[in-house]
Amino acid sequence: MSDRIFGGFGLALAIFYIWAASIIKDSFMVDVVGPRAFPYIVGTVLALTSIYFIARPDEEPKWPILRDMAEILFATAVMVLYALLLSDVGFVISTTFATAYLTWRLGTQPLWSLLVGLLTAVGIYVVFHLILGLALAEGPLGF
């Protein structure tokens, strides 16, 4: 069943892709095949393989139980939040909390995970910013 749903999404994606390719505007330069031919080929392969998934699905993959699924979604949400807040809050603070969340979910005690988070954030800041000179998000406090 998963493969059928996946195939359905793939087919929708392929149709969208071919439609999006059909509205590509020509610029003042032209060549023989133009900018749409190759995307059409790619879209066709997407569509054909998706139809194959619907027609001949594989065995059901081992999906995680609901709780583990929530784990994945929450972790993704935390990473999204991290990406959004990074430039506003600054590297050290946001990294402390993001790392603390991940290490907590992987089984560290709550208080220890804050410490692990802080050490990771400071460690990366020292190694990559102070020693190696990489640009990290600065935030209002400058770190």
Add this chain to the structure above:
Amino acid sequence: MDTLSLLFDGFAIALTPQNLFLSVVGCFLGTLMGALPGLGPANGVAILIPIAFSLGLGPIPSLILLTSVYYGAMYGGRISSILLNIPGDEPAMMTCIDGYPMALKGQAGEALSLGGVASFVGAFVATIGLVILAPQLVKIALLFGPAEYFVLFTVAFATLGGVSSTNQAKSAFAAALGLGIAMIGSDSQTGSQRFTFDHIHLYDGIDFLIAIVGLFALSEVLIFLEHHKGGAAGTTGSAKVGRILPDFKMIKSCIPSMARGTGLGFFSGVLPGAGASLGSFLAYSLEKQTVDRDGKTFGKGDPRGVAAPEAGNNAAAGGALVPMLSLGVPGSGTTAVMLAVLLQLNITPGPLLFTKNPDVVWGLIAALFIANFILLLMNVPLVGLFTRVLLIPTRILMPVVAMISFVGIYSITGSTFDVLLMVGFGFAGWLLRKLEVPLVPVILGILLGNQMEVNLRRAMTISDGDWLVLVGSPLAIILWLIAITGFMLPMFIGRRMKSRIEDERKTSETPLGD
């Protein structure tokens, strides 16, 4: 003799203090990443590309650093295979079968040093093979026109699933997905905006580094979260390292095994779509058939069962660089990441690289020779350093990996949009892995998409729109035959190969590709 003098110049480049230092650092980091389960050569190198790039290292120093990591990870994979029965990375899987029983018998130290020596033999001979074979392949590649190049890229995608692939439709879907992503942005030929929907962040297309780090590194973190694997790898094993002195008698008795493993590994590395995992698998199976037909000693701690696959996977790693450097077409996940390194540095691999930038090619090859000696030193007398790393629990390690991925991408792009995109790729990568859609074709599609299209359009321009030009030369027809065979073969033998590989290995890791 031309080759030798070029190689000599290469050594002059690779032996400067800075490059030598980077080589040592790369070897160290590589062995470390290889040793840690969950961090293999592909995602290890992927995380380091943006960092090497934002450090402002030049092309040759960055290449030396990252290829040392690549070779190092191939060496390091055996450490946790032998000590813990958990492959440190995909190609080290076969080393578990005899390595771990050796460790249980109290011979962990011998197994580690034997594996180190076998790795050295495999990698060293393969690097010599690279020196000999790559210039020959370049001569053939110089005959290629745009049409042949287009077909060559098709060969790469058709064979990438490998002979153990069970569902070729999924490989094809993955390749099309990658190619489709590569089309986003302004068209290199005419400048038309494609698939950008007037979104300013998409005008330059999607940076392949974002896709690679997201798909490889972040999806791995999610896999660990899903399985709640937070403990230290080092606590599950019962084996003690014991003495780490090489047992010369044992090593001597394994020389024929190493030779067979090296030959087979190099061969499968050069072939498209085989890679290091298959190299070590073939090396192990052949070795078992040659010296232990009745299955008396193999699987119970036979040193030859460690020497053959270790020589095999390291030789395959070197062999895989042959098509990558001389044709610009990688045959495995890790070499796809190495291709990303070159593209990021604005170096286009392929036959012209050998004539236009011989300093890059030969500096790189010389660095590989040097890396091998450094790695032999690190992996035989100093291997104790790395066995301790296995005590770091993954609940601390994986978040650090995630954060370093973020640091790398943020430091080159500085854009929230790109970091979000990376998280998106991470989640998509997890989903695709669940559905058993291989990720390597996606990456390769993103990397090669534009070149593939450019070659198609050039061929069309030359032929004035006649599509038959794609089958217009004997060379192109041969390449089509290879592509079709490579794509069809797994449909008949894929299931059998896969079940054979799975019979041999006992642990169930989600494969990432090598």
